[in-house]
Amino acid sequence: MSRRRFSLFVSLLLVASCIFSVQAFEPENPYPGTATSPFIGAVSGIADTFWHLLLDGPMMLADAVTGFTLSVTSDPSGASILLDGDDTGATTPAEIADVSASMHNVTVALDGYLPGINETVDGTAGGTTSVHFDLTAAAGGDESPLEPSFSADPTSGTVPLAVQFNDTTVGSPTGWLWDFGDGETSVEQHPVHTYADAGIYTVSLTVWTENGTTTAIREGCIEATASGEPEFEIFGASMMGGASAPTAALTGAPTSGTAPLTVTFTDQSTGDPTGWTWFFGDETFGEAWTNQTAAGGEPGWSGRCWQSSVALPDGSIMLMGGVGSGGPLNDTWRSTDNGTTWTQVNASAGWSGRFWHSSVALPDGSIVLMGGEGGDGNLLNDTWRSTDNGATWTRLPDAAGPAPATDSSVVPGDGGIMLMG
Structure with missing residues (x-):
């Protein structure tokens, strides 16, 4: 029984004991043939109710509990605890309460040690499940060095944005730990992650062998934008006379991403234009002028x-x-x-x-x-x-x-x- 449930049980016990004391010292009715004091009758009813809570309370509390407590330890201690790939924010030794009663994967990570990964645990409601990791110090050797790298597709789009990440590490890693930059992680080799909030995210991939770990970090890897069509400012023109000017319109894709970013622009103008001039907004107009005549001649x-x-x-x-x-x-x-x-x-x-x-x-x-x-x-x-x-x-x-x-x-x-x- 958890400390919180035990405290509640003790509180019920004390209240019931007090009411029982009032009932136990009920004075004898001095007027035979008349009803007992209403106060005494009310106290007696309340006492019955609390006695039921006292007797049946532990079973009722147990029935209300749906999760179990996960106890995680490691040697050495101080390792970060990940549950189903998500960082719990706790370090070993620690107890994680109210874990849903189903199968879970537990991973721990500590600098200088190979991660303890993918220990499968389950538990029953109200119970406690313990798991221990004996961590192995990284050998620090240079055999089969790893060159961590990864790809992501797409790297930009509107939320919710599902991105396929693929490990492209050179070498033969035996473990993977992804950090998607939004507080979520994964221990799969090629995970799919969905970004729910707009923002620019830095992604890292840590891989390891028995010789140690190494990490690839890509800043600004993913740009997730709020849903809705991109807005372009169109500068139109009106004409004098009876003719109608074309109506300028355009589309561009993708509208965001990491540099260098190649964008395909498509004219969507109506009115049969015969000429086009594009201005992309990144022109500096600072290039040096070149004398086109040979050797500065006339x-x-x-x-x-x-x-x-x-x-x-x-x-x-x-x-x-x-x-x-x-x-x-x-x-x-x-x-x-x-x-x-x-x-x-x-x-x-x-x-x-x-x-x-x-x-x-x-x-x-x-x-x-x-x-x-x-x-x-x-x-x-x-x-x-x-x-x-x-x-x-x-x-x-x-x-x-x-x-x-x-x-x-x-x-x-x-x-x-x-x-x-």
């Missing part, structure tokens, strides 16, 4: 400012006009190797020399050039188009509105052009 075109340039769908770059030391320019240049070398496409494109003009490359590869400022200081509102990489140009109808100054233009995706000035 690119071929003369020094200028306020020119216009576009990138064509084939990856080439077009440069047009600007103002140099001799005034406004109307030449066109093209580079097909990221600006390293340039070829003059046309020394005089047909449109007048200008600067602060705007240009766009359309999806079909054609170029449209608009407005700017001429050499006489006049603002221009003419529009020109080239379908042969700037070699020849055709003038389109002039804009109906006033000429823009230092304007800007974009191609929104439907083949149209937006000019803003």
Whole structure:
């Protein structure tokens, strides 16, 4: 009988004894033929009840107990006690109360000693089961050294997250002890563990032979996230006019994991987009600039400012006009190797020399050039188009509105052009 149950039994015994004393000294009724005092009758009833508790209490208490006490000792003492792979927080010698009446595995571990592992025990309700481990000191030899390692799959996901762990240790270990980082452990070689709470977990695997133990630790091995779809911030755009802009959307998988992390992004946009630009959020934009011209030489075109340039769908770059030391320019240049070398496409494109003009490359590869400022200081509102990489140009109808100054233009995706000035 446990100390707590024994204390309760003694308390019942004392209460029953006191009530029995009251009943034993009940005075004789001085009025024959009349009822005994109500107080005395009540005390007598209570006494009967407690006498039943006194006589039947031990059996009732025994019936209410469903678990047994596990007594664990080891030589030497001070070993951590694991019950069914879970750390109990106790060290030998210790008694663990209220262990469910079924089969259990007991393991003890002590630094410098080979673990005592997988001792199978059971017990009956209210009873005590004892188990003892004689621990063997690790030999400390270097025969058949172990190189502990393990794999985990998956390493990230939403809770509840079930992870398959596999021992990949080089060598021939004879025992395994996993620590999953969430307070749970296992002594299996290839366990499956389920993470119930969101968090980042460090996992360790300890393996051993008769020569000693060694441990592999992987920090941040598992990332469990709260249930729910990952949220992405989408920056959309509206369009002026009757056309509708595409609606940007995307998915990415996996959304978490240990570095280096490879993520597959998939465009889920609607509205038939014709171009895509991805920004992943880890760009530093701190890379050094490289002079693309050989040995720092000249690119071929003369020094200028306020020119216009576009990138064509084939990856080439077009440069047009600007103002140099001799005034406004109307030449066109093209580079097909990221600006390293340039070829003059046309020394005089047909449109007048200008600067602060705007240009766009359309999806079909054609170029449209608009407005700017001429050499006489006049603002221009003419529009020109080239379908042969700037070699020849055709003038389109002039804009109906006033000429823009230092304007800007974009191609929104439907083949149209937006000019803003």
